[in-house]
Amino acid sequence: MTVDACDVTPSTCQLDANGKSRNMWPNGAPFALFLSHDVDQVYDRGFYRTLGDINHFQRLLRGKDYGNKAACWHRMGRSLLHPKGWRSQFERILKIESAYGWRSTFFFLEGNRWSRYGARYALEDPPIRELAALLINADCEIGVHGGYHDFNRAAGYRRSSERLESAFGIKPVGIRNHFLKFSYPETWQAQAEGGFLYDATFGMSDRPGFRDELMQPFIPENPQSGAPIDIVVLPLTVMDFTLFQTLGLGQEEALAALDSLLEQAKDAGGLLSLLWHNNYFDEPEYRIWEEVYVEFLRRISTCKPYCGTGAEIARWWRSRKVGG
Numbered sequence: 001m002t003v004d005a006c007d008v009t010p011s012t013c014q015l016d017a018n019g020k021s022r023n024m025w026p027n028g029a030p031f032a033l034f035l036s037h038d039v040d041q042v043y044d045r046g047f048y049r050t051l052g053d054i055n056h057f058q059r060l061l062r063g064k065d066y067g068n069k070a071a072c073w074h075r076m077g078r079s080l081l082h083p084k085g086w087r088s089q090f091e092r093i094l095k096i097e098s099a100y101g102w103r104s105t106f107f108f109l110e111g112n113r114w115s116r117y118g119a120r121y122a123l124e125d126p127p128i129r130e131l132a133a134l135l136i137n138a139d140c141e142i143g144v145h146g147g148y149h150d151f152n153r154a155a156g157y158r159r160s161s162e163r164l165e166s167a168f169g170i171k172p173v174g175i176r177n178h179f180l181k182f183s184y185p186e187t188w189q190a191q192a193e194g195g196f197l198y199d200a201t202f203g204m205s206d207r208p209g210f211r212d213e214l215m216q217p218f219i220p221e222n223p224q225s226g227a228p229i230d231i232v233v234l235p236l237t238v239m240d241f242t243l244f245q246t247l248g249l250g251q252e253e254a255l256a257a258l259d260s261l262l263e264q265a266k267d268a269g270g271l272l273s274l275l276w277h278n279n280y281f282d283e284p285e286y287r288i289w290e291e292v293y294v295e296f297l298r299r300i301s302t303c304k305p306y307c308g309t310g311a312e313i314a315r316w317w318r319s320r321k322v323g324g
């Protein structure tokens with residue numbers, strides 16, 4: 001860990017090429033940070049969880065997945081014989097982020113529990129309600145993770161929103177689609193009609209980086225009419241799975257890739273948006289995933305960004321645009 005990611009002071013970061021203040025983010029922060037977690041899995045034991053573990057293990061044996069065979073084998077045995085509780089992974093995340101006074105957004109999967117791309121838990125399960133209360137008490141945001149089958153249907157988005165509201169007593173305003181499923185402009189139009197303030201789906205799963213070089217939140221337009229679509233897009237910069245599983249990066253390689261993204265976000269005064277899945281925390285096989293997150297957050301913190309939940313960033317961006 002030889003790279004110190006931020007040698008540029010915040011005051012310098014606030015200046016553009018002409019030496020003028022960008023004043024883009026609250027309190028003159030040099031760039032913004034959006035931390036998020038897609039809650040695909042919560043329970044250590046489950047039918048699809050076991051299928052996924054078996055598939056991962058056989059891929060590991062054939063050299064098609066990245067990971068640790070012994071740790072994977074141990075994890076499979078544990079989940080079947082002595083499953084760990086759901087709480088520790090989330091408490092780990094809250095502890096890591098709150099060290100900097102930061103809070104994040106958790107997108108809960110809504111959908112049919114017993115389908116391939118559905119939820120791995122029911123929103124109404126007592127432990128899931130308890131989890132939601134834990135996050136709400138920690139001042140985190142809860143959004144919807146859904147839309148795999150309904151990614152261009154407003155009715156599906158409305159149903160997801162209502163189910164979360166009914167289960168948790170909060171009205172979600174943010175959404176990220178499962179597997180980043182997306183089509184333009186249908187997804188954003190349907191999400192807007194479904195009542196969402198912002199979308200966090202727009203990103204790349206095969207490599208880290210700023211999709212279409214878009215480094216700021218934006219309000220998209222309908223390509224036919226040119227009319228704005230009533231939703232704020234918070235582009236996704238990078239997710240854990242891409243770094244460690246798709247690309248197979250080690251700890252230092254992943255940090256180098258992340259440092260590059262941090263530099264770009266700083267240079268543009270843009271939005272750095274991270275997705276780290278909850279089920280890879282407090283998990284020995286994925287120890288590096290968590291360690292990289294911890295170290296990268298430390299590096300980001302030296303740059304003193306504005307860190308908000310997705311809802312806070314989207315509201316700020318919208319009010320800023322309206323106010324000029």
Ligand SMILES: [Zn+2]
Nearest residue numbers: 038040178179
């Ligand atoms: Zn997902």
